Amino acid sequence: MTIPQGLHHIEINVQNLGKTKAFYGWLLPELGFSLFQEWEKGFSYKMESLYLVFVQTEDLYKDIPFHRKRSGLNHLAFWAKSRAQIEHLRVQLKKKNISFLYEDKFPFAGGENHYALFFEDPDRLKIEIVAPR
The missing domain is CATH 3.10.180.10 (2,3-Dihydroxybiphenyl 1,2-Dioxygenase, domain 1)
Structure with a gap:
């Protein structure tokens, strides 16, 4: 049995799940990813052993939007x-x-x-x- 290595998954909280799904729903398949999971508050796409997860941000935490220049991703x-x-x-x-x-x-x-x-x-x-x- 081969043990997987490297990055397993990345989970990203998003402000508007519908907009995010429309955006990544065409982009990720173009890049070779396949829809992996879908549920009420999220979805994921997978390529080989890596998958990307997108989850609706809870209302309590939506007041400060994401900005890539802050600490973090x-x-x-x-x-x-x-x-x-x-x-x-x-x-x-x-x-x-x-x-x-x-x-x-x-x-x-x-x-x-x-x-x-x-x-x-x-x-x-x-x-x-x-x-x-």
């Missing part, structure tokens, strides 16, 4: 299959009126050898999609 970075996939995602994001971060430096905002696309999810969590070399 800054961003999620996903592998793209290719530069062409990044270009495809960029077109899809534009159609969905999702604005980009560092658009003036696209596709090398992360450096001259780092082909990537940056944008934010509905809670303003930074998402990075990176192409392999």
Whole structure:
């Protein structure tokens, strides 16, 4: 029996579960994730042994919104299959009126050898999609 290694899962509390589900419901399958679980207050997507969980923030804790510049999670970075996939995602994001971060430096905002696309999810969590070399 092989023992899994690495990251098991990431759980993220969100302000509006419906908006988050609409956002990640098209993005994560594009990146190779499959819907794993769904329940009244959350959902998850899985790829191999890693899964991402999104849970509705309880009303008691919704008064302070997420900001990636505070202590804690800054961003999620996903592998793209290719530069062409990044270009495809960029077109899809534009159609969905999702604005980009560092658009003036696209596709090398992360450096001259780092082909990537940056944008934010509905809670303003930074998402990075990176192409392999």
